[in-house]
């Protein structure tokens with residue numbers, strides 16, 4: 001288990017330290033600490049930020065390639081896609097088709113939406129392009145294995161976000177912001193989004209008039225419904241609907257939820273999230289559970305995970321399994337290691353790795369995600385994992401200063417990458433291996449350069465296509481400490 005000094009320094013949600021007042025100051029000045037009984041003091045909230053009209057958060061941004069259609073477009077493009085799927089049910093066939101041509105013709109909002117930058121290319125070509133780009137970036141460091149693609153690169157997104165607005169006649173519309181603007185492009189279906197989620201969004205749009213619910217107007221600040229966010233557990237089938245409203249007052253909310261569930265009994269939980277701020281964040285701080293347990297569960301690599309609305313969860317679960325298995329395999333674990341899962345989200349990598357190691361220590365900034373991680377360890381009956389709510393860099397500094405040793409560091413930072421503070425502390429703790437999972441190739445290169453200065457050499461890299469039809473790419477890099485004797 002983690003060194004007692006670190007334990008003492010962590011503090012609880014109620015502001016009481018698990019040790020004394022002085023220790024509280026150590027960690028407490030940042031308002032974050034270990035979660036005790038599922039609670040923390042961290043008041044940082046994670047939401048999805050919209051930048052240039054697009055969600056900035058990695059999972060939203062990377063996978064927001066909407067191909068939703070306007071009403072008039074829908075008849076053409078939607079039908080084409082539906083026909084394609086009907087005529088060509090087997091993924092293998094679809095894959096075969098996509099080898100010869102791109103899918104841009106199936107998406108009338110392809111250019112306006114701007115998220116599926118590679119929709120014009122056949123899938124095979126996309127993989128080749130991603131491989132080449134990543135190879136160029138990683139050339140100074142190490143060899144890149146072949147990009148691992150999907151056999152069926154459609155409808156992979158388990159998370160769907162729609163902005164709500166109205167047209168000139170006052171009719172509700174929902175879709176995405178046009179590239180670099182706050183103009184909403186109406187969308188009804190999308191090639192990469194979960195189809196059931198798109199259907200539910202359509203149902204909600206259709207219900208608004210009869211419930212006299214106005215969509216929010218960014219200019220006047222008038223109206224109620226701003227966004228709808230849907231998450232679906234692909235394995236469990238559980239569905240979470242988050243209704244983001246401008247005000248906490250939601251007339252007839254119980255009837256609204258009942259009517260929605262009558263149409264979609266597969267919905268397992270409904271949450272009202274209140275966002276009354278004029279910011280680009282999708283989610284506000286306050287939430288009320290209107291129906292169900294307030295979270296969904298899903299299964300990855302044989303482990304069960306609970307996922308709250310504000311926690312990060314990879315948007316492409318099929319490829320996430322590939323990614324995690326590869327990352328764990330890359331570390332060559334023997335069962336004796338003490339590992340760090342930094343930027344751990346709901347604890348997925350650490351929990352998947354837990355049966356291959358002696359101890360897992362996870363750290364994550366988002367308190368809801370840490371709460372989920374702790375519950376996830378319990379759900380999976382994992383006794384050798386602990387999770388901390390803190391800035392990963394600060395946490396590593398504290399660990400290094402406390403003289404802690406770890407054998408392997410798994411790190412999966414957001415697109416902005418890690419920090420020198422983090423890397424300095426890793427090098428002080430001298431783990432033999434670092435497995436870096438990255439969704440931001442440019443920041444990855446920056447961090448690899450710094451790791452190199454600190455004596456960590458990249459040995460091998462793998463690319464996993466988590467975001468077909470977009471330019472985004474995910475990479476895993478195995479680094480070893482110079483002189484650690486590992487020549488992998």
Ligand SMILES: C[S@@+](CC[C@H](N)C(=O)[O-])C[C@H]1O[C@@H](n2cnc3c(N)ncnc32)[C@H](O)[C@@H]1O
Nearest residue numbers: 312314343344345364365366391392412413414
């Ligand atoms: C790319 S996600 C990876 C999460 C997890 N490893 C997974 O695969 O689901 C990055 C995570 O880093 C968290 N994060 C962002 N900045 C952080 C920081 N400074 N310290 C700790 N965690 C941070 C985010 O909340 C998010 O959960």
